[in-house]
Amino acid sequence: MDLVAMRCLAYPELPDPPGCIFPSKTDDHQLGSFDLLATVADELLMEGGISPNPVDTFSGEEHQAVVEDSITEERAKDKPFIVKPCDLDICDQSSLLTEQVLEAPVSNFGSNELTSLPNDVCLLPASVITSECLQKVGSAGQFADDECKLGLRIITQKLDVQSSGCRVSTGCRLEGESEKQIKMESKIFRNLSISSRDGMCGPGCRETWERKESALVRSSNSVKFPSCRGHMSCCSFPFNSEGVKIVTRDNDENSSRRTQPRNANKAIRSLARSGDRRIRKSLVSKYWKTTTNLQGEGYNSNKKRCSFPNTKNRYKRQISQRDYPFKKRKLYYCSSAPNTDVIVSSDGICSLPEHDSKAAACSYGSALPGVNAAPTSATGECSPSQSNSHVKLKIKSFRVPELFIEIPETATVGSLKRTVMKAVTAILGDGLRVGMLLQGKKIRDDNRTLLQTGISHDNKSDALGFTLEPNHTQASPTVCPEDPFQLPRDNPQPLARISPISNAVQDAVKQGNLDALPDLMGSNIRNFPESDNDSAPSTPDMSLEKTPTGSRALVAVPEMREPLAIVSTHKSKRSESLQRRMRRPFTVSEVEALVQAVEKLGTGRWRDVKLKAFDNVKHRTYVDLKDKWKTLVHTARISPQQRRGEPVPQELLDRVLTAHAYWSEQQTKYQLGSQAAT
DNA sequence: CTTAGGG
DNA sequence: CCCTAAG
Numbered sequence: 224m225d226l227v228a229m230r231c232l233a234y235p236e237l238p239d240p241p242g243c244i245f246p247s248k249t250d251d252h253q254l255g256s257f258d259l260l261a262t263v264a265d266e267l268l269m270e271g272g273i274s275p276n277p278v279d280t281f282s283g284e285e286h287q288a289v290v291e292d293s294i295t296e297e298r299a300k301d302k303p304f305i306v307k308p309c310d311l312d313i314c315d316q317s318s319l320l321t322e323q324v325l326e327a328p329v330s331n332f333g334s335n336e337l338t339s340l341p342n343d344v345c346l347l348p349a350s351v352i353t354s355e356c357l358q359k360v361g362s363a364g365q366f367a368d369d370e371c372k373l374g375l376r377i378i379t380q381k382l383d384v385q386s387s388g389c390r391v392s393t394g395c396r397l398e399g400e401s402e403k404q405i406k407m408e409s410k411i412f413r414n415l416s417i418s419s420r421d422g423m424c425g426p427g428c429r430e431t432w433e434r435k436e437s438a439l440v441r442s443s444n445s446v447k448f449p450s451c452r453g454h455m456s457c458c459s460f461p462f463n464s465e466g467v468k469i470v471t472r473d474n475d476e477n478s479s480r481r482t483q484p485r486n487a488n489k490a491i492r493s494l495a496r497s498g499d500r501r502i503r504k505s506l507v508s509k510y511w512k513t514t515t516n517l518q519g520e521g522y523n524s525n526k527k528r529c530s531f532p533n534t535k536n537r538y539k540r541q542i543s544q545r546d547y548p549f550k551k552r553k554l555y556y557c558s559s560a561p562n563t564d565v566i567v568s569s570d571g572i573c574s575l576p577e578h579d580s581k582a583a584a585c586s587y588g589s590a591l592p593g594v595n596a597a598p599t600s601a602t603g604e605c606s607p608s609q610s611n612s613h614v615k616l617k618i619k620s621f622r623v624p625e626l627f628i629e630i631p632e633t634a635t636v637g638s639l640k641r642t643v644m645k646a647v648t649a650i651l652g653d654g655l656r657v658g659m660l661l662q663g664k665k666i667r668d669d670n671r672t673l674l675q676t677g678i679s680h681d682n683k684s685d686a687l688g689f690t691l692e693p694n695h696t697q698a699s700p701t702v703c704p705e706d707p708f709q710l711p712r713d714n715p716q717p718l719a720r721i722s723p724i725s726n727a728v729q730d731a732v733k734q735g736n737l738d739a740l741p742d743l744m745g746s747n748i749r750n751f752p753e754s755d756n757d758s759a760p761s762t763p764d765m766s767l768e769k770t771p772t773g774s775r776a777l778v779a780v781p782e783m784r785e786p787l788a789i790v791s792t793h794k795s796k797r798s799e800s801l802q803r804r805m806r807r808p809f810t811v812s813e814v815e816a817l818v819q820a821v822e823k824l825g826t827g828r829w830r831d832v833k834l835k836a837f838d839n840v841k842h843r844t845y846v847d848l849k850d851k852w853k854t855l856v857h858t859a860r861i862s863p864q865q866r867r868g869e870p871v872p873q874e875l876l877d878r879v880l881t882a883h884a885y886w887s888e889q890q891t892k893y894q895l896g897s898q899a900a901t
Numbered sequence: 902c903t904t905a906g907g908g
Numbered sequence: 909c910c911c912t913a914a915g
Contacts, residue, residue: 806909
């Protein structure tokens with residue numbers, strides 16, 4: 224696969240993907256891979272802060288050895304490089320939290336022998352860079368201070384048999400560094416993720432890698448994220464069939480501290496923003512639509528500014544998806560707590576590096592908002608005494624609570640996944656913050672140490688909970704004044720809770736991710752307006768017509784208390800309606816009733832028809848009846864062979880034609896009459 | 902909100 | 909079925 228292809232892969236619809244540092248003009252993939260790396264390396268080097276000797280920078284001899292091996296032909300033939308967007312999965316969410324990013328899965332990251340080299344270029348998320356790495360970096364003199372927040376490592380080898388391997392290893396500092404560097408970082412993050420085509424390495428690999436590579440990656444699995452394969456069109460992020468590019472938004476709390484990205488980045492960002500807005504608007508539109516149905520008021524006044532043609536919406540969604548902002552990730556989950564390094568691993572787990580080095584620990588500035596507390600002292604000094612007590616945190620997955628999803632039983636699995644994705648995306652859209660719960664109580668003071676807070680190494684991890692909260696604390700009218708959703712934003716509530724064990728959630732989310740990322744960005748879960756649900760005709764569709772419970776449409780943000788089930792596939796009255804109503808073919812008896820009513824009332828009084836024949840059938844609106852009549856007429860006119868679905872008795876169809884002809888004539892007469900009158 | 906139509 | 913423009 225050549226680079227161009229890669230590009231396309233990553234950004235199928237973008238001629239020139241934002242942030243793509245690699246020129247598309249490259250034809251030769253081998254070269255391209257090389258160039259790509261070289262480019263990265265050069266840029267990094269150029270932008271300063273990076274050791275001219277990448278190899279040394281990161282790891283020691285082990286590395287060297289690896290390098291050597293990496294050049295072996297055998298390896299070389301192995302697999303071609305492919306740039307692939309990172310997969311998105313629960314872990315990514317964690318990344319939101321942890322702000323790391325890239326998860327480049329390190330496929331082949333290590334086989335069991337020393338010789339096994341990373342066959343791929345791996346861009347490791349800050350989160351996977353362990354203390355040892357940092358230490359090394361620090362020792363290299365590049366990031367000796369505690370400001371080093373991020374480490375970047377790129378390792379690769381040229382696969383071309385004829386050429387020698389190529390390997391780039393580098394690091395850069397995120398915070399406290401020059402703008403350039405940061406930009407670079409962001410660029411890289413946004414653009415690079417190269418892994419071998421076949422994915423992750425087996426479980427066995429990681430230990431090796433860890434051992435050898437300073438525990439760069441906790442587990443291969445960890446880097447493995449379910450991707451959005453094949454659902455590009457639905458993704459909100461630039462995904463491709465190969466994987467998903469993970470994009471996270473800046474955590475507002477921290478973004479301010481960072482320097483601004485380059486212009487390009489800015490552009491992208493703004494683009495993204497607008498995209499969000501667009502999406503939001505579309506949502507709004509839908510929302511209003513629904514609301515209108517429910518409440519019947521405020522429709523006119525709002526629909527104009529909020530509504531968009533559906534088709535356009537779709538289009539916009541796509542656009543916005545493509546535009547979705549690439550964000551720099553911040554290093555988060557590395558708690559500054561004494562020697563507590565949390566690494567996000569494959570299953571979205573945060574694990575601790577086996578070896579914490581004092582330096583490393585210190586170098587990780589405060590990170591996790593909830594966990595930070597660790598007074599690593601500004602100096603970055605860690606008292607030796609402290610280094611013995613480690614708080615070990617293992618976050619298997621992040622839970623997204625209170626995701627109410629109502630979906631017809633007849634809906635496809637795919638649609639369910641998409642729906643889940645919508646919800647998840649909605650949450651992620653605005654970014655998240657981390658909240659922490661200890662024994663169910665929220666820990667608010669970020670400045671206290673873990674110890675002071677009551678979190679000690681012998682703590683039962685279960686006592687600790689993490690939550691994901693909306694990033695915005697305040698609704699910001701300026702951003703989207705007309706956004707009806709801003710209301711809910713006012714009070715941030717935990718959207719998710721990270722609990723040690725929530726595989727179910729993880730799965731759910733993964734599924735969602737797998738499928739596609741629809742639009743919904745920028746909206747919140749609670750925005751799911753009512754949707755017609757699957758409820759059988761017998762079940763009143765309260766939300767649709769009479770019941771002015773529009774408020775319900777807005778799924779209230781749940782109590783932070785209980786995360787609850789993530790996906791309730793059942794009809795919880797308040798559900799969403801961003802989805803198409805379930806298809807409910809008319810039965811013959813319904814057709815019969817319709818025909819009879821129309822025969823009597825004519826074809827221009829659908830409301831009356833509704834009242835007369837379907838008054839008690841909530842899911843049949845007069846528009847539905849009108850549409851049905853339309854199709855009936857059409858059906859009656861085509862040959863029986865062309866008809867589909869449950870066959871309608873010819874007798875009825877005949878009546879349809881008769882009635883249609885009659886009423887058409889009547890209408891014509893009426894119109895002529897009125898014309899004559901005038 | 903209803904109608905009428907296009908998609 | 910959806911979405912709108914008009915009324």
